[in-house]
Amino acid sequence: MPSSNRLLRVLVTPPKPGMLDFVNKAKWDAWKSIGNVSQDEAKQDYVNLISSLVAAEGPAQVVAKPTGSSAAFETLLVTTEDNITTIRLNRPTKKNAITVEMYNEIIKALELAGNDDSVITVLTGSGDFYCSGNDLNNFTKIPEGGIEKLARDSGELLRGFVKAFIDFPKPLIGVINGPAVGVSVTLLGLFEVVYATERATFHTPFSQLGQSPEGCSSYTFPKMMGAAKASEMLLFNKKLTATEACQRGLVTEVFPDSSFQTEVWTRLKAYAQLPRNSLALSKQLMRGVDKERLHAVNNQEVEQLVERWLSDECMNAIMSFFQAKARL
Amino acid sequence: MPSSNRLLRVLVTPPKPGMLDFVNKAKWDAWKSIGNVSQDEAKQDYVNLISSLVAAEGPAQVVAKPTGSSAAFETLLVTTEDNITTIRLNRPTKKNAITVEMYNEIIKALELAGNDDSVITVLTGSGDFYCSGNDLNNFTKIPEGGIEKLARDSGELLRGFVKAFIDFPKPLIGVINGPAVGVSVTLLGLFEVVYATERATFHTPFSQLGQSPEGCSSYTFPKMMGAAKASEMLLFNKKLTATEACQRGLVTEVFPDSSFQTEVWTRLKAYAQLPRNSLALSKQLMRGVDKERLHAVNNQEVEQLVERWLSDECMNAIMSFFQAKARL
Amino acid sequence: MPSSNRLLRVLVTPPKPGMLDFVNKAKWDAWKSIGNVSQDEAKQDYVNLISSLVAAEGPAQVVAKPTGSSAAFETLLVTTEDNITTIRLNRPTKKNAITVEMYNEIIKALELAGNDDSVITVLTGSGDFYCSGNDLNNFTKIPEGGIEKLARDSGELLRGFVKAFIDFPKPLIGVINGPAVGVSVTLLGLFEVVYATERATFHTPFSQLGQSPEGCSSYTFPKMMGAAKASEMLLFNKKLTATEACQRGLVTEVFPDSSFQTEVWTRLKAYAQLPRNSLALSKQLMRGVDKERLHAVNNQEVEQLVERWLSDECMNAIMSFFQAKARL
Numbered sequence: 001m002p003s004s005n006r007l008l009r010v011l012v013t014p015p016k017p018g019m020l021d022f023v024n025k026a027k028w029d030a031w032k033s034i035g036n037v038s039q040d041e042a043k044q045d046y047v048n049l050i051s052s053l054v055a056a057e058g059p060a061q062v063v064a065k066p067t068g069s070s071a072a073f074e075t076l077l078v079t080t081e082d083n084i085t086t087i088r089l090n091r092p093t094k095k096n097a098i099t100v101e102m103y104n105e106i107i108k109a110l111e112l113a114g115n116d117d118s119v120i121t122v123l124t125g126s127g128d129f130y131c132s133g134n135d136l137n138n139f140t141k142i143p144e145g146g147i148e149k150l151a152r153d154s155g156e157l158l159r160g161f162v163k164a165f166i167d168f169p170k171p172l173i174g175v176i177n178g179p180a181v182g183v184s185v186t187l188l189g190l191f192e193v194v195y196a197t198e199r200a201t202f203h204t205p206f207s208q209l210g211q212s213p214e215g216c217s218s219y220t221f222p223k224m225m226g227a228a229k230a231s232e233m234l235l236f237n238k239k240l241t242a243t244e245a246c247q248r249g250l251v252t253e254v255f256p257d258s259s260f261q262t263e264v265w266t267r268l269k270a271y272a273q274l275p276r277n278s279l280a281l282s283k284q285l286m287r288g289v290d291k292e293r294l295h296a297v298n299n300q301e302v303e304q305l306v307e308r309w310l311s312d313e314c315m316n317a318i319m320s321f322f323q324a325k326a327r328l
Numbered sequence: 329m330p331s332s333n334r335l336l337r338v339l340v341t342p343p344k345p346g347m348l349d350f351v352n353k354a355k356w357d358a359w360k361s362i363g364n365v366s367q368d369e370a371k372q373d374y375v376n377l378i379s380s381l382v383a384a385e386g387p388a389q390v391v392a393k394p395t396g397s398s399a400a401f402e403t404l405l406v407t408t409e410d411n412i413t414t415i416r417l418n419r420p421t422k423k424n425a426i427t428v429e430m431y432n433e434i435i436k437a438l439e440l441a442g443n444d445d446s447v448i449t450v451l452t453g454s455g456d457f458y459c460s461g462n463d464l465n466n467f468t469k470i471p472e473g474g475i476e477k478l479a480r481d482s483g484e485l486l487r488g489f490v491k492a493f494i495d496f497p498k499p500l501i502g503v504i505n506g507p508a509v510g511v512s513v514t515l516l517g518l519f520e521v522v523y524a525t526e527r528a529t530f531h532t533p534f535s536q537l538g539q540s541p542e543g544c545s546s547y548t549f550p551k552m553m554g555a556a557k558a559s560e561m562l563l564f565n566k567k568l569t570a571t572e573a574c575q576r577g578l579v580t581e582v583f584p585d586s587s588f589q590t591e592v593w594t595r596l597k598a599y600a601q602l603p604r605n606s607l608a609l610s611k612q613l614m615r616g617v618d619k620e621r622l623h624a625v626n627n628q629e630v631e632q633l634v635e636r637w638l639s640d641e642c643m644n645a646i647m648s649f650f651q652a653k654a655r656l
Numbered sequence: 657m658p659s660s661n662r663l664l665r666v667l668v669t670p671p672k673p674g675m676l677d678f679v680n681k682a683k684w685d686a687w688k689s690i691g692n693v694s695q696d697e698a699k700q701d702y703v704n705l706i707s708s709l710v711a712a713e714g715p716a717q718v719v720a721k722p723t724g725s726s727a728a729f730e731t732l733l734v735t736t737e738d739n740i741t742t743i744r745l746n747r748p749t750k751k752n753a754i755t756v757e758m759y760n761e762i763i764k765a766l767e768l769a770g771n772d773d774s775v776i777t778v779l780t781g782s783g784d785f786y787c788s789g790n791d792l793n794n795f796t797k798i799p800e801g802g803i804e805k806l807a808r809d810s811g812e813l814l815r816g817f818v819k820a821f822i823d824f825p826k827p828l829i830g831v832i833n834g835p836a837v838g839v840s841v842t843l844l845g846l847f848e849v850v851y852a853t854e855r856a857t858f859h860t861p862f863s864q865l866g867q868s869p870e871g872c873s874s875y876t877f878p879k880m881m882g883a884a885k886a887s888e889m890l891l892f893n894k895k896l897t898a899t900e901a902c903q904r905g906l907v908t909e910v911f912p913d914s915s916f917q918t919e920v921w922t923r924l925k926a927y928a929q930l931p932r933n934s935l936a937l938s939k940q941l942m943r944g945v946d947k948e949r950l951h952a953v954n955n956q957e958v959e960q961l962v963e964r965w966l967s968d969e970c971m972n973a974i975m976s977f978f979q980a981k982a983r984l
Contacts, residue, residue: 171563192559210931212938219945224554226880226905227942231848235827235938236927249554271564275538275641282540282563285632286555289547289625297945304941313931499891520887552882577882599892603866603969610868610891613960614883617875617953 043147046315049322075102077126078109083272085118092127097135098183103161110164119272119279121168123191124175130200133182139309139318148310155306158183159298162215165190166287166294170280171271175264176200176242176251186213186234188250189220190294192283195267196242196251197260203239209321210314212304219290219297224249371475374643377650403430405454406437411600413446420455425463426511431489438492447600447607449496451519452503458528461510467637467646476638483634486511490543490626493518494619498608499599503592504528504570504579514541514562516578517548518622520611523595524570524579525588531567537649538642540632547625552577699803702971731758733782734765739928741774748783753791754839759817766820775928775935777824779847780831786856789838795965795974804966811962814839818871818954821846822947826936827927831920832856832898832907842869844906845876846950848939851923852898852907853916859895865977866970868960875946875953880905 077088087109089096098106113121125131143149165172165187174188176196185202188194206213213221213234221230225248232238245251255263271279287294308314405416415437417424426434441449453459471477493500493515502516504524513530516522534541541549541562549558553576560566573579583591599607615622636642733744743765745752754762769777781787799805821828821843830844832852841858844850862869869877869890877886881904888894901907911919927935943950964970 171559189555191556192563194556207930207934207938210934212934212941218938218942220555222942222945223551223879224556227845227876228847228850228880228908229905231827231939231942232908234942235848235935236930249557252556252560274535274564275645277639277641278535278538278540278636279563281632281636282535282546283559285540285629286546286550286559286562288628289550289621293945300944301941304937308934308937311933313933317931499887517883519884520891522884548883551879552884577885580884580888602863602892603973605967605969606863606866606868606964607891609960609964610863610874611887613868613957614874614878614887614890616956617878617949 043310043315046319047142047147049319073105073109075099076105076109078112080113080116080118082269083117083119083276084122084268085113085116085120086122086124087113089123089125089131092125092129094135095129095132095179096125096127096184097132097137099135100138100141100157102135103157107161107164110168114169117276118170119274119276120171120173120268122173122175122268125177127178128199129178130176130180131184132179133184136318136321140322147315151306151309154309155302158214158305159302162187162190162298162302163295166216166291166298169284171283173268173271175268177260179203181205183215185250186215186217186221189215189217189224194251195260195264196245196254197257198242198254199257200242200245200251200254201239202233202242202245202250203237204233205237205239207235208237208317210311210317211308212301214298214301214305216294216297216301218301219293221250371638371643374647375470375475377647401433401437403427404433404437406440408441408444408446410597411445411447411604412450412596413441413444413448414450414452415441417451417453417459420453420457422463423457423460423507424453424455424512425460425465427463428466428469428485430463431485435489435492438496442495442497445604446498447602447604448499448501448596450501450503450596453505455506456527457506458504458508459512460507461512464646464649468650479634479637482637483630486542486633487626487630490515490518490630491623494544494615494622494626497612499611501596501599503596505588507531509533511543513578514543514545514549517543517545517552522579523588523592524573524582525585526570526582527585528570528573528579528582529567530561530570530573530578531565532561533565533567535563536565536645538639538645539636540629542626542629542633544622544625544629546629547621549578699966699971702975703798703803729761729765731755732761732765734768736769736772736774738925739773739775739932740778740924741769741772741776742778742780743769745779745781745787748781748785750791751785751788751835752781752783752840753788753793755791756794756797756813758791759813763817763820766824770823770825773932774826775930775932776827776829776924778829778831778924781833783834784855785834786832786836787840788835789840792974792977796978807962807965810965811958814870814961815954815958818843818846818958819951822872822943822950822954825940827939829924829927831924833916835859837861839871841906842871842873842877845871845873845880850907851916851920852901852910853913854898854910855913856898856901856907856910857895858889858898858901858906859893860889861893861895863891864893864973866967866973867964868957870954870957870961872950872953872957874957875949877906 073090075089075091077086077090079086079088087106089098089102089106091097091099091102110121138154139150141150143153161183168190171192172190174191174194174196176188176194178197178199179201180188181203182205185204188202204213204217212218217230217234221234224230229248233240240248240250242251242254246254401418403417403419405414405418407414407416415434417426417430417434419425419427419430438449466482467478469478471481489511496518499520500518502519502522502524504516504522506525506527507529508516509531510533513532516530532541532545540546545558545562549562552558557576561568568576568578570579570582574582729746731745731747733742733746735742735744743762745754745758745762747753747755747758766777794810795806797806799809817839824846827848828846830847830850830852832844832850834853834855835857836844837859838861841860844858860869860873868874873886873890877890880886885904889896896904896906898907898910902910
């Protein structure tokens with residue numbers, strides 16, 4: 001045990017049934033006050049706390065993988081019809097939070113959609129949420145290499161994920177069926193068209209979690225809406241309504257919730273009848289102007305985010321998140 | 329005759345008086361179904377069909393060229409007054425569609441305006457239309473080198489035309505007196521100020537014609553309005569009202585049609601009294617940031633468009649256009 | 657005396673008590689008509705006229721410099737509280753016009769704020785104005801090296817001033833408490849967030865004074881609002897209301913004047929509680945994409961402005977300004 005500090009004793013104590021008591025007592029100030037704990041010890045404490053809190057949540061959802069079909073996904077529903085390939089995030093009970101598996105499946109689904117004979121590709125969500133962003137449980141399965149390896153692996157995953165959007169060769173349409181959070185918002189800067197229900201909101205609370213922007217938003221958002229509106233979102237966590245997002249250029253058009261699906265899919269079916277190559281080549285022309293820049297931005301964002309994940313600010317904020325969750 | 333296919337027999341048959349019958353029967357599917365026609369033969373068919381349809385339209389407008397005055401144009405009215413050089417597209421009966429001759433004359437007029445002692449230069453249209461874009465008849469006068477030569481020549485013409493706008497050294501003001509289509513819209517991203525009557529609309533139906541964006545719009549439009557609004561126009565053919573164009577930054581201000589000319593020219597005359605060099609150098613400063621990029625974008629757009637013009641998608645769409653016209 | 661021209665005789669005559677007469681007579685045309693005056697002589701005339709007009713204004717404000725505290729400024733009020741460093745322009749009787757001293761003090765204050773332990777930095781103004789821009793009296797204290805040296809020195813000062821904003825390492829918030837003019841407007845493109853009272857206006861009348869844009873606005877303004885809206889401001893002197901500035905992305909949000917300070921500072925205090933490093937690094941990430949470009953733009957803008965300051969157009973416009981002032 002690295003320290004006899006009272007908090008640390010609590011941290012390494014198996015949390016249940018005492019966990020709620022612990023959570024109520026563990027104020028953030030306490031963490032900051034551990035003057036005699038080294039950086040390595042702090043990381044170990046993070047690992048211990050997170051593991052115990054997550055263990056208290058019960059086992060993660062595990063679904064048996066269907067075999068024999070390459071188009072079968074565990075976290076997505078992917079269909080191709082009327083020249084449209086639709087990738088539907090399909091963890092509605094978890095607000096379509098993106099797990100490690102879902103990151104990998106979206107990369108795979110985009111690769112398939114890019115090569116199939118569809119004209120346009122649609123990304124949307126099942127249920128009332130579009131996507132609640134990165135599943136913070138991704139930060140709780142700490143591998144043997146420890147928290148540094150977790151951060152590096154997560155960085156590589158994110159880099160490849162965003163790269164798949166930068167390089168996607170066809171028009172990509174977002175059908176935003178409800179609230180969107182984090183990376184599911186920032187990526188919209190790489191879509192061709194974004195249609196949103198009036199119920200949708202757009203929230204990128206990076207600094208609250210001690211993190212920093214990704215999805216190329218540090219480049220696409222200021223380009224799209226100017227620095228003064230982009231920073232309000234990316235630094236100061238402003239949550240936008242669908243109408244505000246439309247005024248800022250993040251969303252192409254907003255629809256009443258009652259007619260959202262009907263109106264949007266009518267349009268998409270019309271778009272999918274347009275000359276296939278003309279659309280793909282025009283999209284690639286527009287993307288080409290920025291492509292090299294986007295890859296560089298993606299790399300820099302990921303590099304900084306990996307450092308952020310290993311920072312006290314970020315680990316504290318994530319612990320705070322799980323403590324608040326445990327308290328409920 | 330390259331094929332005994334029924335459609336092809338029709339294609340090489342002198343079209344009148346049977347042309348309307350032909351048009352009614354020649355469904356798009358038919359064209360696509362010609363499995364045994366090679367790419368070269370398809371191009372020859374295009375040449376034959378287009379020639380015959382255009383021949384049916386009657387002779388092209390030919391106006392005697394006035395001699396002896398370098399400022400005299402056939403397709404433009406160009407005047408200089410009150411420090412303002414005005415270039416007025418002047419084919420009102422053709423909605424100011426841009427012929428090969430008009431492309432060349434606009435290049436010449438911009439060169440003269442850039443070197444005269446005016447302070448600002450205005451581009452506007454005669455009649456109710458601002459400009460209906462590229463005159464598709466440009467694609468019907470097929471030279472000896474065949475359709476490849478036509479495409480290459482058209483590409484060089486377009487490249488030089490857009491270049492004249494990129495390099496124009498003074499403030500360039502668009503006075504958009506009515507609907508604008510195609511390249512007359514995309515070029516507006518290279519203007520300093522764009523004033524529009526409320527009657528104006530802005531339409532870039534490239535993919536409908538199997539084509540792709542030009543006029544540097546693949547760069548200027550996303551920069552101005554964000555990718556989600558730019559792609560709706562440039563990929564999916566969204567036609568904007570003047571007010572929508574103003575909200576997206578394509579138009580500086582919209583005026584009631586009744587007072588449009590009065591209000592706009594009052595302003596322009598005031599602008600033309602401002603210090604000449606200050607205006608020109610400030611414009612060049614702003615353009616300088618992007619100039620190299622704009623030339624590169626222009627080159628890439630033209631290169632892609634030449635390939636598009638030689639594609640089946642595009643030739644089919646243009647034939648479809650002329651067939652629909654013949655049907656009226 | 658370089659010339660016996662009637663105007664020049666007037667120019668070198670001690671102006672008081674005859675100055676108002678002189679001003680009424682000295683029409684702009686007269687200046688232009690001096691065909692036999694060389695460029696050097698014209699500059700000397702500028703020096704003489706400006707000196708005499710300024711002399712007629714009475715001595716410049718001189719305030720005793722407080723000694724012994726490095727955070728004491730003559731033209732600014734700088735405080736740090738609640739993790740916020742506030743830099744307040746403090747020449748309210750001069751509408752916070754920026755003198756040479758104030759340029760230097762703002763550079764110094766930004767350097768200190770960048771290195772102190774505050775989380776965010778705020779720039780605002782004392783009194784009813786935010787800032788009336790460059791104090792034209794800066795052009796009246798002509799050093800021994802003459803007007804060329806004045807222009808070069810002013811250029812170096814401006815370059816360093818704008819550089820301090822480009823390189824500022826933390827979120828920078830503008831609290832725009834009233835009208836803003838000139839460089840105080842253009843610099844806003846380098847801020848993270850801009851909150852404005854509804855009373856604020858935004859005016860960049862560069863061409864009126866024969867000058868050209870600075871503060872990186874030739875890059876940030878077109879990027880933010882598109883060329884058609886940027887040129888209207890930077891070339892044609894359009895003054896924006898706060899609401900218009902917000903629609904164009906120059907301002908983040910507009911507040912009623914009655915609740916402006918309360919609402920804004922409530923937010924700022926909340927922002928200042930967010931993780932310090934996350935905010936600073938996120939800001940640097942967003943700035944990093946553009947930083948090299950911004951420095952290049954700053955250099956080009958300054959280079960052009962130095963040439964402008966030495967031009968007849970500009971000297972004439974500044975003389976005109978002081979003559980109009982003397983006339984009041």
